[in-house]
Structure formats: structure tokens, C-alpha cells
Amino acid sequence: MNTARMILGACLLALPLSVSAGEFLSGEQITATFAGKTTAWQHMKKSDSGRSYTAADGTIVKKEPGGSTATSSVSAGASALP
Numbered sequence: 507m508n509t510a511r512m513i514l515g516a517c518l519l520a521l522p523l524s525v526s527a528g529e530f531l532s533g534e535q536i537t538a539t540f541a542g543k544t545t546a547w548q549h550m551k552k553s554d555s556g557r558s559y560t561a562a563d564g565t566i567v568k569k570e571p572g573g574s575t576a577t578s579s580v581s582a583g584a585s586a587l588p
Contacts, residue, residue, distance in 0.1 A: 537562070 531539070541562040548555040556570040568576045 537564075 540560040542560070544557055544559045546555070546557050554570075556568055558566050558568045560566050563579075565577060565579050568578070
């Protein structure tokens with residue numbers, strides 16, 4: 507039993523401490539990916555979920571399971587990227 511724990515611990519320590527998902531998307535790439543589409547989302551920590559529709563102009567309409575909606579607008583311009 508202790509041997510298995512030691513092996514597991516050694517394997518976990520051997521994992522890299524940072525992870526990279528790849529390159530950053532440009533504002534145009536983000537818009538092309540999400541504009542005109544509905545996405546389902548879930549916040550695991552807050553046990554919250556819903557669906558959001560993203561319009562081509564950057565407006566997001568969020569609809570929660572209870573039926574409430576909220577509208578917001580975002581900008582994916584170059585100044586928002588690292």
C-alpha cells in the first residue's frame with residue numbers, strides 16, 4: 507500500500523507544473539468562432555449553468571435555466587489581448 511502511494515506521488519511530482527493550450531486567438535478569430543452561435547456553459551464551483559447566444563456585433567444574451575435573461579456587450583479588440 508505504501509509503495510503504491512510512493513509511486514503515485516513520484517508520478518505526480520514528475521508532471522509539469524504549467525500547461526499551455528497553444529496560441530492565443532485574435533479578436534477576429536474569436537468572433538468567427540462564436541458569432542451567431544449558442545453555447546452551453548457550466549460554472550462548476552458555483553453550480554451555475556445556462557446558455558449564451560453571441561451575436562456578430564459582440565452582444566451576448568445569457569439565458570439561465572430558470573428563464574431569466576441578461577444582455578451584455580464585449581469587445582475582442584487588439585487592446586484586450588496580451
